[in-house]
Amino acid sequence: RRFPNCYVFRFKLRVPKAYQQDANKKLNKWFYYLAKKIPVSEAINMIWAKDMSDDGSVFYHIALFFRAPKDATEQVALSAKAFFTKTIKATWPHILFISDSNADSLCSFTTANIIPLNPSKKSYNQDARYCFFILSKLARKSRYPTNNLDDVFGIKYSRNPNKRRNRSE
Template sequence: MVDNTQIHLATLKRLEDGFYRDYQVDIDHGSPSLVLLDVLYRAYTDALMRFSHCYVFRFRVRIPNKQRQQEGTILNQWFYRLCHYRRNDNLNVIWKREVVQSGSISYRITLFLDASNYPPIINELKVRKRLAKDIKHSWAKTTQIHKQDANELCIFLNQPLFILNKSDEDYQFQRGYLFYVLSRQAHSNTEVTNASSTLGAFISKSRSKKQNNRKRK
C-alpha cells in the first residue's frame, strides 16, 4: 500500500517535470507552490464543473493605499456588489493577492461567466465592455472612490474573452491551456504559510435559466 509520503514525493517529481494532476504547468517563469496549486486546482475544477460553457475574463484590481488594512473586507464586499450588478448571471472568481515593493496591494482576478444564458452568437466586445463597466463601478462603490479614479485601480487585459465550451472539439486543449496560464499565479519564491490569504475563490448563488429569462423580459 502506497503511503502519503510516497504520493507526495511522486507529486513533487511530476511538478519538477512541469505537470500537476492532469495538467501541464508553467515552470519556465517561476517555481510553482504545491500548496497554491492545490487551491488553484480546486477552484478551477469547481468552475468547470459548474459551467459547461463559460466566458473567462481576466483583470486586476488594486486596493487604495489608505485602505490596505481593510483589503479582505473590500474584496469580499466587492464580489457581493458585483453579483448584485450581474444579478442575472452565474459567476465564479479565482483571485490571487500580490504585493509590490512599494507596499501596493492588488488582486489578479479570473472571472468565469456562465454562458448558457447567452445567445450562441454574441457581440464579444459588447460583453467585455459591459463587464469592465460593472467591475469598475462596483470597485469604485466598494472602495468609495470616484468612478474616474477607478480607471487607475482596475486594469483590464487587452484580450478577447476566453471561451470554454465542452461541446467544442478543442475543449480539452483550451482547458489545459488556461490552467497552464493560471498556474503562474501559483508561483512563489518563498514557502507559502497561509495559502488562504494568497489565492482563493468566490462563487455566486446559482440562478436558473427560467429565473434569468423571466427577469430579462
C-alpha cells in the same frame, strides 16, 4: 463544471495602500456587490490570486466565470466584455469609497477578449490551463508576505439561479 459552456474574463484590481489591511474583505464585499449588479438569471464564479507590486501595493489577478449562450458569437462576447468592464469600473471604486475618476488606475483589463471555455472544443484543455493554472501558479509565486495560501488565493461563488431549494424543510 458549474458552467459547462462559459466565458472567462481576466483582469486585475489594485488596492490603494490605505485599504491593504482588509484587502481580502474588500474583495469579498466587491464580489457579492458585483453579483447583485448583473442580471438575475446569471451566476458568476471568481478565482483570484493576490500579489504585491514593486512599489508595495496589493493587487489581485482575477478570473470571472459566467454562463455563455449556446449560440454565442463574437458580438455577444464583445457585449459581455463591455458590460463587465463598465460594471467592474463602477463597483470597485464604490466598495472602496473612492471617486469613479480613479477607476482606470484601479482596474486593469489586460486580455483582448473574453475567453470562451467550452468542453466540446479541441482547445478546451489549453484554454482551461490558461484560465486556471496560471492563477494558481501566480498565487504560489506571490510576493505578498504570508505563509498561508488562503491569504493569496481563493474561489468565490455567487448565487446559482438554476438550483431549486426545497422550502418545506
